[in-house]
Amino acid sequence: MAAVCPVGFDIHKLKDEVRRTYASVATDPSREFHFHRGPEYAARQLGYDFDELSRLPRLVTEPFAGVGNPFKMGRLSPGASVVDIGSGGGMDCLIAGSDVGPTGRVIGIDMTDEMLARARSGAAQMGMNHVRFEKADMETLPLEDKSVDVVISNGVINLAPDKPAVFAEIYRVLRPGGRLQFADIIIGRELSEDARNNIDLWAG
Amino acid sequence: MITEAGFREVALRDSFDSFLGTNKESTARKFGVMGANVVAYK
Numbered sequence: 001m002a003a004v005c006p007v008g009f010d011i012h013k014l015k016d017e018v019r020r021t022y023a024s025v026a027t028d029p030s031r032e033f034h035f036h037r038g039p040e041y042a043a044r045q046l047g048y049d050f051d052e053l054s055r056l057p058r059l060v061t062e063p064f065a066g067v068g069n070p071f072k073m074g075r076l077s078p079g080a081s082v083v084d085i086g087s088g089g090g091m092d093c094l095i096a097g098s099d100v101g102p103t104g105r106v107i108g109i110d111m112t113d114e115m116l117a118r119a120r121s122g123a124a125q126m127g128m129n130h131v132r133f134e135k136a137d138m139e140t141l142p143l144e145d146k147s148v149d150v151v152i153s154n155g156v157i158n159l160a161p162d163k164p165a166v167f168a169e170i171y172r173v174l175r176p177g178g179r180l181q182f183a184d185i186i187i188g189r190e191l192s193e194d195a196r197n198n199i200d201l202w203a204g
Numbered sequence: 205m206i207t208e209a210g211f212r213e214v215a216l217r218d219s220f221d222s223f224l225g226t227n228k229e230s231t232a233r234k235f236g237v238m239g240a241n242v243v244a245y246k
Contacts, residue, residue, distance in 0.1 A: 067240075180243065
């Protein structure tokens with residue numbers, strides 16, 4: 001993934017485009033997009049446990065659009081404090097909420113109102129009072145320094161215009177010894193200048 | 205980028221053919237785009 005936007009790239013336009021794309025996913029996950037969504041995809045291609053996903057409300061699993069599976073790197077300990085960067089419909093947060101239990105806490109961060117609405121409804125349906133969602137950009141997390149045990153994320157950091165700022169912010173909120181376990185897209189070849197300047201490739 | 209933020213023991217753990225079956229499958233293949241799990245410690 002490219003570290004930062006090319007010089008002259010309109011960051012506000014990019015963020016608006018990302019927000020618009022994922023608002024559309026939240027509003028109608030069954031529409032045609034250039035990325036997969038939903039629990040069937042998550043189980044078939046990413047190794048999620050379909051039975052576990054089936055126990056979650058469809059309103060959180062339908063808009064799932066991750067690109068990997070942070071939980072393959074280890075499940076979360078009871079009582080842990082977890083943050084999900086770009087929590088979307090909340091699927092990974094509810095899985096994390098089940099792992100950490102009521103003595104832990106999970107905070108989902110997202111900038112799309114439509115996704116936050118789904119996620120909050122899902123947590124309420126599951127009775128997970130220890131899972132909450134905050135509207136914020138990933139470059140400015142509304143969290144204290146060294147306050148989190150684990151940060152997860154799935155297919156979101158690649159959308160940030162300034163990725164070094166995101167990793168610095170994650171580092172700030174993690175406690176010493178804390179863990180970042182995330183999934184994202186990687187690119188095997190250097191992108192052309194045209195591709196780097198194509199907002200559609202950044203926003204999706 | 206991740207180590208520059210201060211993280212240690214950064215490791216790529218798994219990869220996923222996340223765009224298989226989408227309308228961007230050929231573009232993803234052209235640029236070697238795939239999903240990946242990454243772990244790092246503070």
